[in-house]
Amino acid sequence: MPPLYVLISGxxxxxxxxxxxxLIRRDHLHIRYALNWIIIAIAIAxxxxxxxxxxxxxxxxxxxxxxxLAVVMAVCFMLLKLLLNDIQxxxxxxxxxxxxxxxGMLEAxxxxxxxxxxxxxx
Amino acid sequence: xxxxxxLLVVIPAMNEAATIAAIVAKLRAQGRDxxxxxxxxxxxxxxxxxxxxxxVMPLVNNMGAWNATQAGIRYALQHAYQxxxxxxxxxxxxxxxxxxxxxxxxxxxxxVVIAAFPARGGLAKKVTxxxxxxxxxxxxxxxxxxxxxxxLPAMQELARTRATMLDYQDVGVLLILxxxxxxxAEMETTxxxxxxxxSRIFSSWLKILYYLWYTTLLCxxxxxPIK
Numbered sequence: 001m002p003p004l005y006v007l008i009s010g011x012x013x014x015x016x017x018x019x020x021x022x023l024i025r026r027d028h029l030h031i032r033y034a035l036n037w038i039i040i041a042i043a044i045a046x047x048x049x050x051x052x053x054x055x056x057x058x059x060x061x062x063x064x065x066x067x068x069l070a071v072v073m074a075v076c077f078m079l080l081k082l083l084l085n086d087i088q089x090x091x092x093x094x095x096x097x098x099x100x101x102x103x104g105m106l107e108a109x110x111x112x113x114x115x116x117x118x119x120x121x122x
Numbered sequence: 123x124x125x126x127x128x129l130l131v132v133i134p135a136m137n138e139a140a141t142i143a144a145i146v147a148k149l150r151a152q153g154r155d156x157x158x159x160x161x162x163x164x165x166x167x168x169x170x171x172x173x174x175x176x177x178v179m180p181l182v183n184n185m186g187a188w189n190a191t192q193a194g195i196r197y198a199l200q201h202a203y204q205x206x207x208x209x210x211x212x213x214x215x216x217x218x219x220x221x222x223x224x225x226x227x228x229x230x231x232x233x234v235v236i237a238a239f240p241a242r243g244g245l246a247k248k249v250t251x252x253x254x255x256x257x258x259x260x261x262x263x264x265x266x267x268x269x270x271x272x273x274l275p276a277m278q279e280l281a282r283t284r285a286t287m288l289d290y291q292d293v294g295v296l297l298i299l300x301x302x303x304x305x306x307a308e309m310e311t312t313x314x315x316x317x318x319x320x321s322r323i324f325s326s327w328l329k330i331l332y333y334l335w336y337t338t339l340l341c342x343x344x345x346x347p348i349k
Contacts, residue, residue: 096285100183101193108179108197121264 005078016041036081128204129154129224131217132194134187136161138211139170145209146174148217158211161190167211167282187268188291195272196281206272215269219311223271230240232307235271238264239313250334257341258293260300264310266292269311276304284348290323293337294344301347 020037023029029037047053047070076101128340131154135142142158149156158171162184171178179193190206198206207223210214215237223235241248241263251265258265268291272280279285279293288294299306324330 039305090287094283096183097185097189097286100181100185101189101196104159104179104181104193105197105200108177 005051006049010045013045013048014042018046040077123176127155129207129220130194130198130201130203131156131220132159132191132206132208133157133171133176133211134159134161134190134194134208134326135163135167135171135271136167136184136187136190137163137167139163139165139167141213142167143170143174143213145211145217146176147215150175152217152220154217154220155203155329157194159194160191161185161187177316182204186289188243188288188295189286191291194279194286195277199277199281202336203277204274207270208272209269214313216311216313218267219309220271222311223245223296223309226309227271230307231305231314233273233276233304234306236264236267236308237269237271237311238263238267238308239311239334242313254293254341257338257345258297259345260293260296264308265296268292273307275302279304289336296342297340321335 018043020029020034024031024034053068054070057067058064061069063069113121131149133142133145133156135158146158147236156171156176157179158168158176159179159181162170162173168178168180173219179197181190181193185193187221194208195206199239202250205224207220209217226232227235241251251263254265255262276299285295285298296306323333
């Protein structure tokens with residue numbers, strides 16, 4: 001019977017993976033973003049079942065407190081993801097502005113200028 | 123004086139019901155085509171502008187003065203205008219100056235004419251503008267005046283997607299124009315007092331700090347042309 005921590009982290013990894021698949025099926029999460037989360041699910045399962053990997057890596061890198069390596073790796077991963085999010089946000093904002101401008105150009109050209117109803121804030 | 127029908131006056135406006143009527147009326151009296159870009163006003167700015175004879179471009183989302191202006195420029199290009207004058211809706215800019223700006227641009231062979239106002243503000247402001255003038259490499263004294271004439275080459279440059287992501291219409295816009303090799307001229311004008319007396323961009327210390335940081339980073343990253 002494997003140690004408890006192996007079972008727990010293995011279970012968490014598995015449940016995460018299943019949750020991602022479910023979210024994709026229901027179109028709550030687009031597949032493009034799911035890749036990020038599947039990697040996390042795999043990492044949880046992998047490092048949970050084999051914590052020796054962290055010990056080995058710490059040894060190689062000269063880190064005296066192995067658990068912090070896992071934390072540092074997680075933080076780096078999150079920072080990178082945040083940056084990618086901001087880049088994505090910038091792109092979408094630009095698209096939204098261009099689109100709104102195009103719509104404005106259309107609406108400015110109506111022969112009878114009737115301003116759209118409900119343009120005031122609620 | 124025959125009005126120049128190749129010119130569109132673009133006025134970005136958000137909640138300027140108090141002042142918009144007078145400006146539009148004056149411009150229409152000069153026989154000019156006016157486009158008021160309604161940047162998500164919650165008052166009746168757009169209705170008033172329509173009544174006074176302007177065309178109104180209603181924007182679904184508020185996007186700030188620069189993007190609203192850019193929308194007006196895109197409209198102008200679409201409708202084959204050769205010149206755009208953009209001005210504020212708050213009454214500080216005098217429509218009488220427009221004829222002078224057109225003449226000046228011919229004289230100076232300039233693609234852009236900035237109606238420059240005499241240096242105002244205390245020491246802090248003077249230091250700031252000198253700082254940004256140096257940092258941006260722009261040889262322009264009134265960096266922030268929103269009263270400008272853009273001729274066709276400038277209009278085309280500013281309508282591009284690349285010119286979209288700017289929070290302010292001052293340094294960023296001028297850098298784009300300069301990097302495109304366009305000629306920018308400044309013309310001295312007098313300003314009328316801002317009627318309500320409040321600046322939107324510098325309305326709090328937080329906003330001032332944001333502006334300073336934003337413009338500094340802008341200068342560092344966009345100072346030289348992108349190949």
